[in-house]
Amino acid sequence: METMDRKEFLSLLGLTSAAFAVSYCFGGCQPMSNASTAPTNVNFTLDLTNPAYSALNSNGGYIYNGGVIVARTVTGTYVAVSQYCTHASGTVIYDSKNNDIYCPVHGSVFSTSGSVIQGPAGSPLVKYNTSLSGNSLRVYS
Numbered sequence: 015m016e017t018m019d020r021k022e023f024l025s026l027l028g029l030t031s032a033a034f035a036v037s038y039c040f041g042g043c044q045p046m047s048n049a050s051t052a053p054t055n056v057n058f059t060l061d062l063t064n065p066a067y068s069a070l071n072s073n074g075g076y077i078y079n080g081g082v083i084v085a086r087t088v089t090g091t092y093v094a095v096s097q098y099c100t101h102a103s104g105t106v107i108y109d110s111k112n113n114d115i116y117c118p119v120h121g122s123v124f125s126t127s128g129s130v131i132q133g134p135a136g137s138p139l140v141k142y143n144t145s146l147s148g149n150s151l152r153v154y155s
């Protein structure tokens with residue numbers, strides 16, 4: 015079996031680290047323009063009996079639809095905001111542990127109404143309205 019010498023190993027490691035740094039935090043984690051922007055004129059209705067949306071039948075569950083993250087919070091209310099982080103368009107998640115919206119790409123935190131709690135994101139997520147009627151959840155601008 016061929017063994018890698020130390021120089022080759024360090025060279026490989028250096029390359030990997032550099033590639034990682036570039037992909038993880040390009041531009042030094044400064045706010046960047048959005049590659050994906052918040053949807054406008056949102057207007058859709060989710061059938062909560064549809065298995066695709068079953069996560070919304072439990073507190074803490076969430077789904078994505080048309081660029082929007084729709085969550086049922088730990089207190090049972092429905093919220094909807096753009097799924098695209100305003101920092102660099104990472105896809106945000108609903109964090110039921112803290113009842114907030116979290117971007118796993120660089121760690122921005124937003125309230126469930128979209129306002130910035132912690133950067134690097136500098137502007138809020140667009141918030142949408144929700145309205146529940148029976149098993150129909152409407153999400154709209």
Ligand code: FES
Pocket residue numbers: 099100101102103104117118119120121122133134135
């Ligand atoms: S993309 Fe950077 S914090 Fe979300």
